[in-house]
Amino acid sequence: MPAQQEQNAARWRIYEALLQATPDLLYVFDIQHRFIYANDALLTMWGMPWDDARGRTCLELGYEPWHAAMHDEEIDRVIATGQPIRGEVPFPHQTKGTRIYEYIFTPVFGLDGNVEAIAGSTRDVTERKQHEQHLELLINELNHRVKNSLVMVQSLARQSFNNATSLEDAHEKIDSRLLALSTAHDTLTRENWQSADILELARDVSALCEPDASGRFVLEGTSCRVDPRRALALSMALHELCTNAVKYGALSSPQGRVRIAWERRVDVDGRDVLELVWQESGGPPVSPPARKGFGSRLLERGLKRDLDGDVDLAFDPAGVAFRVSMPLPATVSEVIL
Template sequence: MHQEEPGSRVEALERKNAVLEGINRIFREMLAIRSDEALGQLCLSIAEEVTGATISFMGAINTATDQLDDLAISPGGWAAFSMNDPAFSHGVAPSGLKIHGIYGRVLRDGRTEIANDPASHRDRIGTPHGHPPLTSFMGVPLLVGTRVVGMIGLGNRPGGFGPEEREVMEALAPAMCQALVSRRTGRALATSESKLRRLFDTIDEGIARIELLYDADGAATALRWLEVNRAFSQHTTLGDVTGQVVSEVMPHYPRAWIERYAQILRTGRAERFERHVPELNRWFSIYAAPAADGGANEVALVFTDITGRKQAEAALRESRARLETLVAGIPHLVWRAEDHGAWTWASPQWTAITGQTEPDSLAFGWLDRIHPDDRERACEAWAQADARRAYRADYRIWHVADDRYRWFQTRAVPRRAEDGTIVEWLGTSTDVHELRQLQDRQQLLVAELQHRVRNMLSVVRSVFARSIEMGGSPEEGASHFKGRLDALARTQVIVTRSASGRVDLENLIRDELLSVGAANAPNVRLDGPDVALPASAAESLGLAVHELTTNAIKYGALRCTAATLSIGWNILAAEDGERTLVLTWVEDGVDDITDAPMQGFGRELIEDALPYRLGAQTRLEFGPRGVRCTIAITLHEEREDAHGFELR
């Protein structure tokens, strides 16, 4: 059996010790090293010590360019380096090296390559001008698993490189690679953590990691804040509460919140909810989930302060409630519609007035409560609304309480978006039924007034002409005309006192007697029911009463204190429903006036004009004890027109 020489065993042991010392030195000193280049310098220094190489470099494959970037060159290498190339500055490890030649073989094959005569190596490509001459070369790959990530190149060992140097470097290379990868991973992790911390502290949402605390029975009773960001401290106004138990800063923290977090831990499902914190007078939207990298009792929370939104929502609800109260209190039908009149909402007044529910009124259902004769006009107004920039229409709407249609004035204006397009129409319908009645009544009254003025002028002209034709002196004719004109004026006064334009018969007679001071005379008696006369009949009958009164003053019962005057009237109803007014004027106790002068205008008025104008039946007698006159006028049945006032 071959026995190893004692000297060889000692050398092998020394090499192992050198490897272990090198590995310890790498991991011991790497903690204080600030750069990859400095770590590479450390590794190269150890490699040169254990192999005897005089120059060395460490490089890494750039996966983005598939080229070799040198991480470090040993001091011996820099000392021998005399290249004067701007692309490779002295003291700066070169990068972007094409992977070829002998070191390319190491990187491509992933195996250690030794070339003690580089000039004759099959992959030799030579060295650039200024590169230290190579008398020997050994390249050792740096592996992560089976993937080559870089290499260490050693050169110019006196006597060349052998199996012992190869063994040592292949033992050291994993530690050197691990140190390099660990440093890079640690740096990337630190960078990532720094970025995460900056993000953690700069985002608007409050973030916290909490730990639930349980009692002996396994019930969650409290929580501790393990970590919070700046936004959490600002939103809650609690400051930095890291490490504190909630009861220390919020004695009345809701127990329900703690139970909610415990439920999230039990189910493993994240939840989002909103809560009001009375102690802070703030509203929060909270997203809670089991902490992914925390302990079994840890929950991650994301807080968003929604106090402003809640206040805005409350203000909006209050504003909407005020608006609804206002809309419900105004005496109008309020509605909203899309283009062309399709309703989207109707106020409660619509249902109260029409009996149609709001859902039934939507779209074009509201047309069902419009008078059939007005529906086409209502739709035509919508066709013109856009061009007019307003909707205007008057139509009749069914009024359920009155059991009939009433006139409404409808107006609407558009609400537009920023680009000018119409979003919706806002409209009201106002009850104008009485107003339209008054307008129609006004038109009718104007026409009636014009008719009456023409009639009155005709009567005045006739009275004037007959007063002049009766002869006598001008003074006497003027006196008669003035009296008759006053009688007409008194009748018109009575007419204008009544909104219906009708005249009370008793008032007509009393006003005439009053004009001569006989209204309350003891020898005058008036008796009869209430009778309302049309204006035209009152004018002619008033003149007749005036003529009888004038005659009584001059020649009859109002001249003689011993005489009496009885004026009576009554209504006689026939079987066919026709009614007749019978007025009697009876004087008694007057001297014989058979030859009294009532032979002119007054007599013509009673015996001719009344029958002609009113179809009256009259009888005028001059008896031995005074005048007796009977006037019978048919009172035609009166009717109400659509506006509720009377027509002849």
Template sequence: MASLHARARSVPVSVISRAVEKNFSSADGLLDRLPVGLSICNIDGTLVQYNQRAAALWGHAPSLGAAENRFCGAQKAYRLDGTPVEHDESPMALLLQTGVPQHDRELVIERADGTRITILANLDPLLDDDGNLVGGVSCFQDITERKRAEAEKTVLLRELAHRVNNTFAVIFAITQQSLRTAASPQAFAESFTGRLQALARAHNLLLARDWGGASLSELASTQLAVSCPEMNERVKLEGPLVMLSPAEVVGLGALLHELGANARKYGALSADTGKVDVTWKIRPNGSGEFIDINWVESGGPPVSPPSQRGLGSRLIERGLANAKVDWCFETDGLLCTIELKHERRNAGREDDSDAEVYVEPASSGTHPGH
């Protein structure tokens, strides 16, 4: 690097001047190599010069000196809020009226083909040898992609804020409900931790898919694997591929966790020979569909309805508003059927930022009731 600098210092100025003259035979040649648009107007706003980049940004090559191109070569200009900017209100017009530089002006310009781009413009006055204002020079660049990225970032931050607030509300509800039903501090810690972990598992599934939802199969297997480590032998999951929305993942995930936890404590999974079958099917419903989910326990101890209204009704009413749940306490074990009204969707991202989720625990010491 040092030798390069020494070599540069040894080159005569005359040689450099000839190189500049050879590569930039005119002012236009120099200006056309700039990566930004540049235009020059005289004192009355007449366009007297511009470079190739300016013409590319405007979408046409305006005639120099034409009255319709006073102040700017763009067909039309707009403020960011969409209101039009008249020619005599343009940054160049203000510069020539006041002599005050116009820096960091953001405008939307309409190109010759009708498309629009957002530009960032910086304008400075041109002065003669006596300091008199004789014109203005505008340097501008396309910032359309940057503005689009900023808008998307704003939307994402708003969605994130909503989802964080909603998550805090869910955690608060879990805390209050776990405290209300816990028989001891140890029981509270166990139920509270389990429900928070279920919420975290649902969110992890969503994050893995950029909050685009998750399949019913992976949601069920993720939630039930905690309640039943020997899941492959004792829990059967069977049904077609169904992609759930983020709200459905969180709400149904909470319900599956409660069913699994209660099956481990009081139901089929509390016995060595008990099993759980979780099956689902799809029924067409106009433009949407119903998902029918059956939770069937067998081989466990007898179960009985709880003495008070608990998990089933409140979870569905607040967490899965489009679902209906029926509970049947059979001699062989619990039978729970869930009918979820579901809009057909793909695995892509879907905005469910307005969805509210509420979790109501089961009554202490009993199987979930409705």
């Protein structure tokens, strides 16, 4: 074999090794749109040997008519313009199912300057596309949460000032309510904003409200998870109840106690329902307030709206009682410790 032929053969072996080593799909069309080369990655995607694919067009290889027609038009455009063309298309992999592919068709010029073939390179970008879609969903969800949080902060600030007796009182109310909101956000962040445990929410709020009085709270109920919207609403409601109990209710007296109990059950309509009760005892006698402040409106109206449930706030002489019954989404599951 002449030296030049040996060099050409060695060069071809190197090129072939490179073409077969890449996971990308590499191929060549002639100007009649027939495959004249396909590497192993492409043959694996098709699920056929090269002898069955050689010299066949996309349509003859079983591509959907719209898909084959699209590539025919692109090949003709590359031949006519001498410019590469890029695209993206879904295609069924023989073993992996439908995947998303990015491809580029590049002209191969002959010695006369005309396009004599079209080289193609295709890459599987399914995971990247899925990641981009997931990232877009996360950004949309973050925007939604930020807007909701800003609306809640605006409402807290407005109501705190409207119902405050002084500027100092307003600052104190705003600070405590924002801290409660922040604590609820921390709890949800630990759970990737999927759900929150009622038991953890009750513990967090009671500890935030009365750090040195954990023995004055009785928590009754198994672990039960609620979605983020209901978790935030319950946290803010429990915080308002705690704040009222410290200032005027059971926790304003050394003998006072608070019982927080919850139970998950199925109602008469077959819905999965969570019932939660806040009951104060041992404090000073209770009488209904002369006017309803932000806390009462939050518990009776805001919470009813946010939880899509029924609420009842009673100023019994023996202690404030608050009950809430709310349907739970089917996707939120109960976890028993």
